[in-house]
Amino acid sequence: PSANIGVVGLAVMGSNLARNLASREGNTVAVFNRSPERTQTLTGEHPEAGFVASESYDDFVASLAKPRTAIIMVQAGKGTDAVISELVSRFEPGDIIVDGGNANFHDTIRREAEISPTGIHFVGTGISGGEEGALNGPSIMPGGSVESYETLGPILASIAAVAEGEPCVTHVGTDGAGHFVKMVHNGIEYADMQLIAEAYDLIRQGTGKSPAEIAEIFAEWNTGELESYLIEITAEVLRQTDAATGLPLVDVILDEAGAKGTGAWTVQNALDLGVPTSGIAEAVFARSLSSKRAQREASVDLPGPSTEWSVAGAEADAFIEDVRRALYASKIIAYSQGFDEIVAGAEQYGWDVKKGDIAKIWRAGCIIRARFLNRIAEAYADDPSLVALVVAPYFRDAVAGTQEAWRRVVAIAAQAGIPTPAFSSSLAYYDGLRAPRLPAALIQGQRDFFGAHTYMRVDKPGVFHTLWSGDRSEIETTPSSH
């Protein structure tokens, strides 16, 4: 056996990860793919990588030095289970199986529980950064046992992106923690993308600027506090001209957004955990709405605002700056909500997740990498028990400086009939958090009226019920707790 690490599944992500591993000093990489053509293509195109290629699981496993470590890079789902069982039947106690796909963390918890009695380590790990990240340095979010990380950590650190001298990898927590955090990363990614799309739409509809002109605005934004990978690629996409028609590419792309599921999982789990990730939810639903072709076609003639809205000249410039600020504020909310979900998940599933470490490993390599993740890392370093990102001094000030603009943008969007579900819901969330009193009191009254669901009072402990269908006097339903 000559390889210290193996990769199973050689589609683009797997191939690129294998090449990344092979390019690092000290690694010899075994590769295997169900159909051997892919293996041959990879080894043929990259002789410099010195891959140890196998055409059977037996040979693949035999080519790995002990403790054997293999990373599975196949489409999440049934395929993953099949590969896992092939490896489990050949691996020995102490060996490590890593699932680097976008698995549902519930599956990862189940798989880990099934495999750990054999003595084999099963590590579900999030890997973000798309094809380019896999090749040149992704952000890596491993779960699994602490013990497995002793072997795996250095290997992953050698291929991860580097942010300010630190590799973008950390042991997130046990069993499904890595895939949970990757799921939330993707939820934030959905929110970020939706916010950027809303900003583009507002500017285009409001100012009539072309996609190429708006590309320049995003490129400019990318030099400031909004600097991020998603803003950068937005400018690239908006700049692109379609060769066939000569039109901006964005105008010939069908406006129905796809989704592979991680955004929806983020929201499903947020609902289960009772965490208000409204920005992420709106982003997922906005994609769903875009794909409801029949409903959209049936609705195009529904009445909208009676007056046309547009801005020009200095007013347009001011509006664009307002949109930039609204985007920044909404983005802070999206990340804040995502981190809340990580905290809730960690509590529910017993993971010791360090929020500051997560912010750090998201600073480079991953899709949501952004300059302001440094500020998030600092906020959690300053106060590890911070209850909400938005109340950390830096973010409090950032929102204070943007909130007037944010309100103007949401108001204009509503008046102009431009859908901004993520901008609007983020602002509503912010105002909800700030409110000294919420109408939740009325909801408690309603619940007590129709279902005797009881309520608590602001002025004394205890649980109360009003005899709504009787004389409407109040009774205490259980002894007061103190």
Ligand code: 6PG
């Ligand atoms: C990443 C991405 C990646 C995911 C895309 C597509 O972190 O590299 O999140 O894992 O495949 O985001 O997701 P959707 O198809 O659901 O948009």
